[in-house]
Amino acid sequence: MSFDSLGLDTEILKAVQDQQFQNPTPIQEQAIPLILAGKDLMASAQTGTGKTAGFSLPILQKLVNLQTDKQKEFKQGKRPLYALILAPTRELAAQIWENIRDYSRYLSVRSLVAFGGVSINPQMMKLRGGVDILVATPGRLLDLVQKNAVDLSTVKILVLDEADRMLDMGFIHDIRRVIAKLPKKRQNLLFSATFSDEIKQLSKSILTSPEVVAVARTNSTSEQITQYVHRVDKSRKRELLSYLIGRDQWRQVLIFTRTKYGANHLADQLNKDGIKAAAIHGNKSQGARTKALADFKSGEITALVATDIAARGLDIELLPFVVNYELPQVAEDYVHRIGRTGRAQNHGQAISLVSIDELPQLKAIERLVKAKIPELTTDGFAVNPNIKPTVSDQKLRIKRGGRGGKNSVVKSNKTPKPTNRSAKSQKIN
Ligand code: ADP
Numbered sequence: 451m452s453f454d455s456l457g458l459d460t461e462i463l464k465a466v467q468d469q470q471f472q473n474p475t476p477i478q479e480q481a482i483p484l485i486l487a488g489k490d491l492m493a494s495a496q497t498g499t500g501k502t503a504g505f506s507l508p509i510l511q512k513l514v515n516l517q518t519d520k521q522k523e524f525k526q527g528k529r530p531l532y533a534l535i536l537a538p539t540r541e542l543a544a545q546i547w548e549n550i551r552d553y554s555r556y557l558s559v560r561s562l563v564a565f566g567g568v569s570i571n572p573q574m575m576k577l578r579g580g581v582d583i584l585v586a587t588p589g590r591l592l593d594l595v596q597k598n599a600v601d602l603s604t605v606k607i608l609v610l611d612e613a614d615r616m617l618d619m620g621f622i623h624d625i626r627r628v629i630a631k632l633p634k635k636r637q638n639l640l641f642s643a644t645f646s647d648e649i650k651q652l653s654k655s656i657l658t659s660p661e662v663v664a665v666a667r668t669n670s671t672s673e674q675i676t677q678y679v680h681r682v683d684k685s686r687k688r689e690l691l692s693y694l695i696g697r698d699q700w701r702q703v704l705i706f707t708r709t710k711y712g713a714n715h716l717a718d719q720l721n722k723d724g725i726k727a728a729a730i731h732g733n734k735s736q737g738a739r740t741k742a743l744a745d746f747k748s749g750e751i752t753a754l755v756a757t758d759i760a761a762r763g764l765d766i767e768l769l770p771f772v773v774n775y776e777l778p779q780v781a782e783d784y785v786h787r788i789g790r791t792g793r794a795q796n797h798g799q800a801i802s803l804v805s806i807d808e809l810p811q812l813k814a815i816e817r818l819v820k821a822k823i824p825e826l827t828t829d830g831f832a833v834n835p836n837i838k839p840t841v842s843d844q845k846l847r848i849k850r851g852g853r854g855g856k857n858s859v860v861k862s863n864k865t866p867k868p869t870n871r872s873a874k875s876q877k878i879n
């Protein structure tokens with residue numbers, strides 16, 4: 451199928467051509483006609499499958515149609531807010547907006563992105579001038595609403611992008627408060643990488659007889675991503691990481707840590723090892739985050755160390771390597787993390803450095819992705835069979851409780867089998 455057959459205007463098609471997209475992705479092929487037809491939509495597809503264009507292109511098309519119908523009003527400069535797009539993080543909101551700007555370059559469309567951490571005044575000024583499409587994080591949007599800077603009563607289309615993440619981040623109340631300000635009659639589009647029970651619940655309360663589009667298995671990891679587990683002693687993770695980056699000459703690697711502190715600390719240590727690195731997380735100023743991301747994209751820095759929340763939804767083209775320096779607490783975050791690589795047509799590698807105390811998390815991840823992740827070893831980095839999980843690790847797990855909490859402690863108390871010590875190190879590139 452080609453883009454030409456989707457019923458999009460030539461100005462939009464030209465902008466798509468500028469992006470050098472050959473054909474619509476499966477999610478675009480399915481979502482675009484449904485959105486054009488005015489349906490509510492609940493769509494799930496792996497990360498990197500082009501969901502952004504999947505909703506942006508038909509929204510632009512519908513806006514063009516409306517402008518044609520109401521030429522007089524538009525000529526008079528009236529710009530009632532037409533589409534509201536909510537995203538969980540500043541980076542993601544900025545990225546969606548950049549895409550919309552690209553796709554609307556030949557149209558007369560005004561769009562704005564609004565997120566916290568930067569001054570609200572310029573955002574208020576632009577809103578006063580009238581915008582057609584607003585991309586926002588929930589918190590800042592509510593601030594703008596409170597300041598009467600934005601009128602949501604004209605919104606015709608609501609998009610919730612990365613809806614699962616918004617729930618994880620506790621935005622549910624904010625989202626509901628926003629929705630209360632919207633007209634009852636509107637089109638709702640919900641995008642999510644996974645369909646959890648909470649998402650299904652949310653969609654029931656927001657969407658009206660939605661079409662459900664799911665591309666590929668839900669909760670599955672992209673097949674274009676080669677995944678490995680590298681067992682290693684906790685105290686030697688940094689050493690191993692620096693070694694791998696150096697030995698295989700990785701140019702661009704996104705590394706996940708669990709905490710903001712861990713991200714800063716690791717970035718410092720990598721810099722000391724001579725690897726240009728920066729950290730990106732919620733405590734950093736917007737300026738610092740933007741700069742780190744830009745430096746990373748331009749190749750100025752080799753390693754970007756991020757927390758889950760900061761990295762969510764980042765689209766970094768051709769990202770070849772993702773490293774889980776620490777496994778995520780929530781298994782589903784694993785799927786999101788490794789979705790940062792192998793985007794669109796490209797292949798990527800995701801390597802998880804797993805210490806003994808993380809084996810229960812690894813098990814949960816393998817259960818979720820329904821696969822055993824192959825192991826990688828490196829000469830000189832075999833795990834020390836005498837190291838057992840520390841008492842604090844065990845306490846942590848017992849406290850966390852939940853499914854098999856106790857079992858996992860018993861299990862990880864066993865002496866681990868030394869991993870294939872004699873095995874030749876596999877070169878990864
Ligand atoms: P998702 O939201 O599903 O994770 P994105 O919308 O961020 O994915 O898109 C991922 C990447 O794929 C982006 O770099 C985007 O430019 C690219 N892309 C989108 N649509 C197409 C297409 N039809 N053909 C090729 N690349 C595409």
Ligand code: MG
Nearest residue numbers: 501502611763
């Ligand atoms: Mg997306």
